[in-house]
Amino acid sequence: MSKGEETRRFIIEQAAPLFNTKGIAATAMSDIMEATKLSKGSLYVHFENKDILVASAVDYNMEQLTSKLLNSLNQFNTAKDKLYGYLDFFIDPTQPIINGGCPMLNFGVESDxxxxxxxIKVNNMVNKSQKLLSDIIKHGIDNGEFKPDWDYDDFATIMFAMLxxxxxxxxxxxxxxxxxxxNKNLKKMIAEQTL
Structure with missing residues (x-):
């Protein structure tokens, strides 16, 4: 990674929690300058404008959330355990996984x-999240863990929305x-579909 790429990455890492906590509109470039200890000119060398930095910070926040979730789910072997693990991963939003809370919720509400x-970025992430859930359930159906007539796409939407x-x-x-x-009620719904 070049020095310029390192600096760009550093700016994103410092800006991402600010945007996710304070919001896009409430976070000024001066806040980013304070967090990074870089001048405004240095910031603009790496990001043409605030919108480009915001887009990178949104991507970074969602990548961090996805990475942590997938690492957590990788410890489970069965589809049912993965679904339960997914639910437990989000059990306490008062102790957020990403600084500021769920970036899909935060950025989605602010940007709609x-x-x-x-x-568009948030909508794509919502769709990917629901597909992950659908894929886990479909895998469980294919493996004989779940009832074959379970409408996994509908349940993935319901589960995601409830969370x-x-x-x-x-x-x-x-x-x-x-x-x-x-959490309790979604687990009950999953258990009802388990063979």
Missing amino acids: DTNELIK EGGILISRVAGNNTKMKVI
């Missing part, structure tokens, strides 16, 4: 009416009581 590029809603409720309430309810 204001930033088409970020909205994202649970993240929002938990973060606003400051506790994970409701997420525990969601």
